[in-house]
Amino acid sequence: MSDTTIQTIKTMLAHLDDAKKYQSLRDVLQTLPAPDVAAVFEDLPPEKLPVLYRLCPKDLAAEIFAELTPETQQSLIEGLSDKELKVVVEELCADDAADLVEEMPAGVVKRILAQAGPETRQMINELLKYPEDSAGGVMTPEFMELSPDWTVRRAMDEIRNHGFDKETINNCYVTGPDRTLEGVVSLRALVLEKNEDRTVRELMEPGVISVHTSTDREETSQLFEKYGFLAIPVVDNEKRLVGIVTVDDAISILQDEASEDFAKMNAMSPVDKPYFRMSMWELYKSRTPWLLFLMLSATFSSLVIRGYENALAAVTVLTAYIPMLTDAGGNAGSQSTSTIIRGVAVGDIHPRDLPRILWREMRVALMCGGTLAICNILKLSLFDQVGLGVALVVSLTLLCTVLLSQLIGGALPLAARKIGIDPAVMASPLITTIVDTTTLLIYFNFARLILHL
Secondary structure (H helix, E strand, O other): OHHHHHHHHHHHHHHHHHOOOOHHHHHHHHHHHHHHHHHOOOOOOOOHHHHHHHHOHHHHHHHHHOOOOHHHHHHHHHHHHHHHHHHHHHHHHHHHHHHHHHHHHHHHHHHHHHHHHHHHHHHHHHHHHHOOOHHHHHHOOOOEEEEEOOOOHHHHHHHHHHHOOOEEEEEEEOOOOOOEEEEEEEEHHHHHHOOOOHHHHHOOOOOOOOOOOOOOOHHHHHHHHOOOOOOEEEEOHHHHHHEEEEEEHHHHHHHHHHHHHHHHHOOOOOOOOOHOOOHHHHHHHHHHHHHHHHHOOOOHHHHHHHHHHHHHOOOOHHHHHHHHHHHHHHHHHHHHHHHHHHHHHOOOOOHHHHHHHHHHHHHHHHHHHHHHHHHHHHHHHHHHHOOOHHHHHHHHHHHHHHHHHHHHHHHHHHHHHOOOOHHHHHHHHHHHHHHHHHHHHHHHHHHHHHOOO
């Protein structure tokens, strides 16, 4: 829904609220999707949240609550009675309830757990024992489980009786007596089967693709794109089915990972809050450490320039082309790095591909660098009217800089992945710092060799 539409809804709800037309408010809220109502709730003052929330039907209220940001959830919880909070917690899906407990302050968590039933508390505790960035940490234990020996008739009765509380019933998972995952059967297959006496075993697909509880959540999410799944089962060390990861969770994970990579590629610490909900202090903390690191690392470039002061003094025109050379190297390295990081993120590129990547990047760099060098030597000779020696120094440095930058930019993300570091760390700012120093070394050594400085 567009911002204009949401603003219109917000204005309409405000008028109804001011006029105390609560029945009309309830009727309007019932017609709106949960994400759109949540978007409206985000901008409401804290004292208004409980009033409108109480007007929502129970099922819609739980969906709205799951869509709210942690800050708005906390404001709403503080305005609800214990009885109302109990309804909220019990209606939430287990994974959403676990996320809520993880993100709330200790005092709020204590109140939430006090209102949760024993079964809900047990599910929350089970989910919280897994690392946050693993499949176990994002899965939900609310899935539809069938026995392979059940008939279609029995399976459909189970779905009708227990499907309301499940995250999804599109895919039903077939397990043995010890809950070992044996296969998956779609609701479509069960509904369309005319012979209700056939067993689930006959209809199920064996060898279902699954992930382990310790599998990285980003790797898990990429399987949805690869196979087009709506849900992926999660198994433990004994191959027992313990939960599922659904496509909506996968989309959220990929969005979070993309935001994290974007922050790292631009020399910032990742944050999980919207810009206007971050304090000045949080923005400061996310940026300053990297800026300090890059400032200190740039000292190497200064040392190189100081070491070649005599050469610069002898041919002062060389100084004018330093910014162009370092910028060209940084840009070339950033292009290569961004391409490789993207390939690694979507699973197209692996550390074992390094030789192929270096060979490929070298050929591309020679073509790009050669084009820049030819254009540059013409520009220097015709427009800047510098000597041929200086033109050769600058142009050869440009060719070598582009070549080296793209090789470094292609290799560093894979090296980082190999040793267990996020490849996004080896992105534009860090590559630029490395390339600046090497570019200057190449530049001054060409100057010494060609101009005999």
